[in-house]
Amino acid sequence: MKVLKFGGSSVRDHQNIKKVIAIITQKSKEDKLAVVVSAFGKTTDKLLKSAELAQEKNEAYLSIINEVEKHHFETIEQLPLHNSSEVIEQVNKQFNQLKTLYKGCYLLEELSPKAKAIISSFGERISSYIISEAAKTSLNATFKNSQDLIITDDNYLKAQVDFETTYSNCSSFFSECNYQVVILPGFIAKCYNGQTTTLGRGGSDYTASIFAAAIHAEELQIWTDVSGMYTANPTIVKQAKPIQHISYEEAMEMSHFGAKVIYPPTIQPVREMKIPILIKNTFYPDQEGTLITVDSDKSSSVKGITHVENVSLITVEGSGMVGMSGISKRLFAALSDNNINVILITQASSEHTICVGVLEEDAQKAVKCITQKFQNEIDQHKIDPIIIENELSIIALVGDNMKNHQGLSGKMFSALGKNNVNIRAIAQGASEKNISAVIKKLDAKKALNTLHEQFFGDNIKQLNLFVTGVGNVGNRFLAQLQQQKEYLLTNLKLNIRVIGLSNSTKMYFDENGIDLTNWKELLLTKGEPTSLNHFLYRSKEYNMRNSVFVDNTANEEVSKMYQHYLENNIAVVTCNKIACASELNNYKTLKKVSSKYNAPFLFETNVGAGLPIIDTLKNLIASGDRVHKIQAVLSGSLNFVFNNFTNAVTFHDIVAQAQKEGYTEPDPKIDLSGVDVARKILILARESGFELELSDIENNSFLPKNSLDTTNNKDFYESLLQFESHFQEIYANANSENCKLKYVAEFENGKAKVGLQHIPKNHPFYNLEGSDNIVLFFTDRYPIQPIQIKGAGAGADVTASGIFADVIRVGNN
Numbered sequence: 101m102k103v104l105k106f107g108g109s110s111v112r113d114h115q116n117i118k119k120v121i122a123i124i125t126q127k128s129k130e131d132k133l134a135v136v137v138s139a140f141g142k143t144t145d146k147l148l149k150s151a152e153l154a155q156e157k158n159e160a161y162l163s164i165i166n167e168v169e170k171h172h173f174e175t176i177e178q179l180p181l182h183n184s185s186e187v188i189e190q191v192n193k194q195f196n197q198l199k200t201l202y203k204g205c206y207l208l209e210e211l212s213p214k215a216k217a218i219i220s221s222f223g224e225r226i227s228s229y230i231i232s233e234a235a236k237t238s239l240n241a242t243f244k245n246s247q248d249l250i251i252t253d254d255n256y257l258k259a260q261v262d263f264e265t266t267y268s269n270c271s272s273f274f275s276e277c278n279y280q281v282v283i284l285p286g287f288i289a290k291c292y293n294g295q296t297t298t299l300g301r302g303g304s305d306y307t308a309s310i311f312a313a314a315i316h317a318e319e320l321q322i323w324t325d326v327s328g329m330y331t332a333n334p335t336i337v338k339q340a341k342p343i344q345h346i347s348y349e350e351a352m353e354m355s356h357f358g359a360k361v362i363y364p365p366t367i368q369p370v371r372e373m374k375i376p377i378l379i380k381n382t383f384y385p386d387q388e389g390t391l392i393t394v395d396s397d398k399s400s401s402v403k404g405i406t407h408v409e410n411v412s413l414i415t416v417e418g419s420g421m422v423g424m425s426g427i428s429k430r431l432f433a434a435l436s437d438n439n440i441n442v443i444l445i446t447q448a449s450s451e452h453t454i455c456v457g458v459l460e461e462d463a464q465k466a467v468k469c470i471t472q473k474f475q476n477e478i479d480q481h482k483i484d485p486i487i488i489e490n491e492l493s494i495i496a497l498v499g500d501n502m503k504n505h506q507g508l509s510g511k512m513f514s515a516l517g518k519n520n521v522n523i524r525a526i527a528q529g530a531s532e533k534n535i536s537a538v539i540k541k542l543d544a545k546k547a548l549n550t551l552h553e554q555f556f557g558d559n560i561k562q563l564n565l566f567v568t569g570v571g572n573v574g575n576r577f578l579a580q581l582q583q584q585k586e587y588l589l590t591n592l593k594l595n596i597r598v599i600g601l602s603n604s605t606k607m608y609f610d611e612n613g614i615d616l617t618n619w620k621e622l623l624l625t626k627g628e629p630t631s632l633n634h635f636l637y638r639s640k641e642y643n644m645r646n647s648v649f650v651d652n653t654a655n656e657e658v659s660k661m662y663q664h665y666l667e668n669n670i671a672v673v674t675c676n677k678i679a680c681a682s683e684l685n686n687y688k689t690l691k692k693v694s695s696k697y698n699a700p701f702l703f704e705t706n707v708g709a710g711l712p713i714i715d716t717l718k719n720l721i722a723s724g725d726r727v728h729k730i731q732a733v734l735s736g737s738l739n740f741v742f743n744n745f746t747n748a749v750t751f752h753d754i755v756a757q758a759q760k761e762g763y764t765e766p767d768p769k770i771d772l773s774g775v776d777v778a779r780k781i782l783i784l785a786r787e788s789g790f791e792l793e794l795s796d797i798e799n800n801s802f803l804p805k806n807s808l809d810t811t812n813n814k815d816f817y818e819s820l821l822q823f824e825s826h827f828q829e830i831y832a833n834a835n836s837e838n839c840k841l842k843y844v845a846e847f848e849n850g851k852a853k854v855g856l857q858h859i860p861k862n863h864p865f866y867n868l869e870g871s872d873n874i875v876l877f878f879t880d881r882y883p884i885q886p887i888q889i890k891g892a893g894a895g896a897d898v899t900a901s902g903i904f905a906d907v908i909r910v911g912n913n
Contacts, residue, residue, distance in 0.1 A: 101274070102127065103317045105136040105286060105308035109325040110382040111227055112141030113171075114178035121235055123323065123385055128239060128280050131318065136246075136286045136308040137231050139223025140175070143168055144287075144301075147198075151219050154205040161202055169195045172226060182236040191226055198222050217256035218296045224285035224304065232283035241281040246307055249273060250289035252297045259289055259297035261310060263369075270314030284311070302363030309377075313369035320370050320377045322362060327381040328390030329354060329361050332405045336545050337552045338612070344388060346403055347396035351377070353498040353534045354406045356443075367392070401505040402555045404498045405548055408443060412463035413489045413524055413538055416470060417453040420482020428454065434473040440466050444494055444536055446527045455525050457538060463488055492524065493544040496536040497551065509535055515554040518698055518913075519645045520669030521547045542643060550645040560593045563911050564644040566600040566670070568635065569652030570623070572762045573675060574603075576900035577652060582616040584904075594911045599642060601627075602635050609638055632661055640668050648910050650903060651676045654765050666693040666701060671913075673906040675705035675899055680786070681779035684793055687786060700913055702906040707734060707780045708873045708893045710902035716889060717787050720879060727788040729878035730847040731886075734780040736871035736894020737763040737771040742841040742856075743870060751827035752820040763871050763894040769816050773808055774799045774843065777854045781845035784875075785852055792852065800855030802830060802843075834858045840866055864888065871895060 104127065106120050124135055139147075146168050153161035172191060181187050201219055205211050225245075232243035249269045252259030274282075286304025289297045299306045305322060312320040326334070327342050329351065334340040346354075348371040355364040361379055370377060377392035396403070421427050428447070431454060435442055444457035458466050467486050477483040502508055509528070512535060516523065525538040539547055553562060567574060581596060588594040597613035606627030608614065614622060639647060649665040651658050651674040659679035662672045672694075680687055680703050694701035707713045720727065733739055740763045745754045755772065758764050764771045771777075778797040785792050801808065804826055807819040820827075834841045839858035842865050846853055859865045868874055873893025876886040892898045 101132045101134065101315055101317050102319045102321060103134045103136065103308050103312040103315075104321045104323060105305060106138065106323045106382065107304065107325070108138040108141040108143070110323050111137055111139075111231060114175045116382065117175070117179060117231055117234060119382055120231070120323070121238070123382065124235060124281060125239060127321075132279075133281045134274070134308075134311050134315070134317070135235075135281060135283050136304055136311065137224070137228050137283065138286050138304040139227050140171065143171075143223040143227070144220050147219050147223055148216065150202060151205055151211050151216065154202045155209055155211040157206060157209060159206075161206070165195075165199060165202060172230070176230060179230070179234045180237045181230075181233045183233065187230065187233050190229065194222060194226050194229075213256040214295065217298045220298055221285075221288040221296050224287045228283055228285035235281060235283055239281050240279055241283060242277070242279040243283050244273065244277075246284045246286070247288055247290040247296065249284075250299075250307065250310060252289045252291050252299075254291040254293070254295065254297065256291075256295070256297050258300040259291065261289070261299070262292075263310075266310060267314040270311055274315045300363070300365070302360075305363035305366040306369075309366040309369045312375050313373045316373060317370075317375055320375055322366075322377060322379045323382045324361060324379065325381065325383060326361060327384055327387040328379045329392075329404065331403070331556050332548050332552045333407070337405075337548050339549075339552060339557065341556060342388070343390050343403060345391050345393070345397045347500050348392060348394060349533055350396060350403045350498055350500055351392045353496070354404050361390075396500060398501050400499065401501050401508060402497050402499040405495065405551045405555065406498060407493050407495045407544055407548060409493045409541055409544060410460040411443060411457050411492045411494050411538065411541075412460045412466075413455055413457055413492055414463065414466055414470065415453060415455050415487040415489075416474070416483065417487070418477070418481075418483035419452065420477055420480070421454075422451045424451075424482075427451075430473055431456070431470060434469045435466060438465055438469045440469070444525070444527050444538065446525045455538075457492075457494055457525070460490055463490060489524065491541045492538050493541045493547075494536055494538055495544065495547050495551065496534050497555070498534050500533055502533060502535070511554055512537075512551060515550050516547055519546055519550050520697055520699070521550070546643045546645050553645065558593075560589065560595055561646060561911055562595040562597065563646045563648055563907065564642070565596065565598045565648050565650055565907070566602075566635065566639045567598055567650045567652065568602045568658055569650075569655075570601060570603050570619075571652070571766075572896040573899045573903070574652035576896045577650070577903050578616055578619060580900055580904050585616075588908075592908065592911070594908065596907065596911070599644065599647075600635060600638060602630050605630055607631070607635055607638075609642075611642060632657060636661055636664055639665065639670055646911070647671065648673055648907060650674070650907065652900075652903065654678070654767075654770070662690055662701070663693055666690065666697055666699045669697050669699050671700040671702070671910045673700075673702045673903055673910065675703070675709075675903055677703075677706045677776070677779045677783065679703075680706055680783045681794055684786075684791055700910050702909055703783075704906050705899050705902035706783050708875065708889070708891075708902075709736065709895065710898040710900075710905065711873060711875075711889055711891050711893060712905075713784070713873075713875050713889050714787060716887065717784060717877065720877065720881075720887075721787070721789060725879045725881050727877060727879050728848065728883070729886075730781065730784055730788070730845070730875065731865075731878075732781065732784070732845045732873070732875040733842050733865055733868055734845050734873055734875070734893065735771055735777045735843050736873055736892065737765075737768070738777070738843040739868060739873070740871040740894065741772075742843070743868075745827070745831060745841075747828060747831060747835075750821070750824055752817060752824065755820060756817065762896045767813065767816075769803075769807070769810065769813075772803055774801045774854050777843060777845050778852075781847055781852045781854060785847050788847075790847075790850055792850075796852065798851075798853035798855075800853065802856045830856070842868065 150161040150164040235241040251262045251265045286307040330340040332340040380389040527536045608627040647670040810816040844857045871894040874890040878886045
């Protein structure tokens with residue numbers, strides 16, 4: 101014989117009930133069945149809510165109970181029934197009894213545990229009767245009230261079962277029952293005096309387990325709306341996978357720590373009898389599900405990651421606790437006497453502190469009873485006032501085989517630490533089947549996804565990007581991300597998603613990742629007004645692991661947001677030079693904050709676009725080398741301009757061409773004034789370990805003062821036409837010396853300068869073509885023949901590729 105249990109979602113309405121009967125029909129061809137059913141989906145919640153409203157003399161309870169009644173009769177109308185008129189009459193009688201109970205609660209303004217138990221029992225009583233009558237039309241089936249079989253104490257809402265009497269009752273009934281299928285209500289029982297009791301919320305699973313153990317069933321099947329137990333909650337961790345095989349102990353640990361597929365007490369009765377539990381999906385009955393037995397598959401060390409929300413941590417501490425016997429006994433006795441369940445326990449080896457985790461709903465009661473128990477010690481200052489922390493969660497790694505694998509705790513806490521998840525308390529039993537940690541409730545989703553990626557992610561790391569700036573560079577960056585998506589996943593084990601996008605007017609978010617084939621339309625049609633602060637707020641609110649803020653702008657206000665991102669453990673990748681060339685204190689602060697919060701701050705594209713200039717410099721410094729001198733052409737735009745400027749074209753036209761082809765900033769004066777080059781040499785000097793301000797850089801600008809004083813692009817370009825003779829004179833002077841014009845940055849002996857120079861033919865800079873950059877590093881190890889880095893130093897594609905490379909560096913961090 102097998103026992104099948106169908107949960108509330110499985111019997112929610114007439115369509116689902118028909119699916120349940122189809123499953124029962126198929127299974128009954130092979131075995132006799134005891135079928136335990138829950139109330140129709142959410143019915144018990146509504147019954148209890150109505151009762152609470154009635155107690156408060158709120159007549160809204162009537163609309164809820166009428167809604168529940170209507171749903172049941174609509175279900176009856178849609179089901180083929182053995183005797184419809186009799187079913188309608190019996191169900192109507194049940195609802196009349198229920199309404200009488202509500203009326204009593206309303207008049208007396210009272211809702212005792214006994215009344216709650218009776219009211220909440222109606223869901224299962226009615227549903228099991230309706231389903232049994234539907235089953236009788238095609239099956240050799242009968243109905244049996246579980247209250248005739250399961251006997252408990254008088255703890256009405258979470259009754260303790262008298263197993264000896266219950267097993268005897270079950271054995272007698274089922275041994276004499278000749279029906280192929282018996283339908284029974286879950287959750288409900290009765291105490292010795294015949295009063296209704298319940299087995300706790302989720303107790304229908306427990307009911308089925310009791311019956312399975314009592315009759316030594318071949319198997320207990322739990323039919324629900326998911327395909328078994330998962331490696332994590334699939335509504336929170338999208339990559340969660342079904343677990344095919346798990347042990348009783350693993351299942352008990354996972355259910356205790358929040359896996360809602362199975363009610364925690366369910367496992368114990370069948371475990372004693374070594375009866376397998378099979379968890380199946382009512383809506384996908386052909387899927388394999390999860391098998392729970394004595395032993396499980398040993399191939400993986402961690403079987404699942406689970407969590408409990410709404411937890412409070414209560415701390416009892418004080419110098420008077422050290423070496424004092426009986427403290428723990430008194431603490432747990434106080435909690436037990438007040439029916440407070442302890443979820444987690446941890447104690448300092450010094451005996452100075454004991455922490456216990458309880459549900460938030462029990463926290464104030466727990467503090468009160470502990471305070472009363474230790475009032476004398478508190479008054480004598482031997483124990484400090486009891487500390488309570490709310491809005492916490494417990495996360496737990498579960499697996500029988502964890503004890504045979506070294507370093508699991510290290511991997512767990514390292515992964516959490518890298519994502520700035522602070523751990524308040526840790527607990528691990530000597531059996532090592534479970535490692536638990538208490539964290540902020542707000543961090544639970546990030547922690548679960550982080551740990552799942554660590555232990556079940558096939559070594560695939562997910563990066564979540566928040567991208568500001570989708571112009572030339574940003575557009576190419578997003579195109580490169582889309583183009584390389586499969587390559588990154590296959591070869592680098594990186595799953596890079598864009599969660600937020602922003603331009604100067606609109607921003608758009610998608611928690612599951614923005615479709616990069618359609619981002620322009622999504623931003624245009626579904627975007628909300630842009631706000632730098634709100635973009636930051638949304639990035640923080642999502643609280644995703646491995647988050648990265650990508651700045652593709654040249655905007656100073658955006659650069660002022662970096663510290664806020666870093667402080668929230670969100671990495672920053674930027675091509676915007678303003679932050680790193682800002683005041684020295686701000687630059688140093690960003691570096692410190694990045695280190696403190698373990699959030700990378702990468703800006704390779706600040707100098708040389710996609711060229712590995714800063715990365716090379718960092719490696720030199722990290723290896724102990726020292727930089728003495730830097731010579732560089734660092735402006736791809738200026739190099740393009742002076743490589744193409746001759747006496748045959750106007751300076752104005754060459755600058756306009758450079759801007760059109762994406763070589764200059766949106767404001768070309770930034771490039772031509774030398775400010776951009778000054779910022780770049782400043783950044784290189786700072787990365788070399790020297791403390792300079794932008795004002796320390798000597799900038800010998802070739803632009804006339806009138807051009808420098810313009811306030812918009814139109815006036816700037818007009819000034820270039822006005823001073824064409826000035827620019828032609830600069831060209832002629834260089835040409836007369838057989839030299840080329842290059843805008844050179846130099847750093848030596850702690851001083852830096854930038855300016856236009858005449859470069860002779862034998863100089864490394866002479867043949868620098870197009871928009872190329874070149875950097876020469878003279879160091880202790882390279883004093884005469886410097887390290888030389890040369891290549892394209894401007895353009896949307898190469899800058900985007902440099903940003904892309906920094907994002908990959910974050911992924912590899």
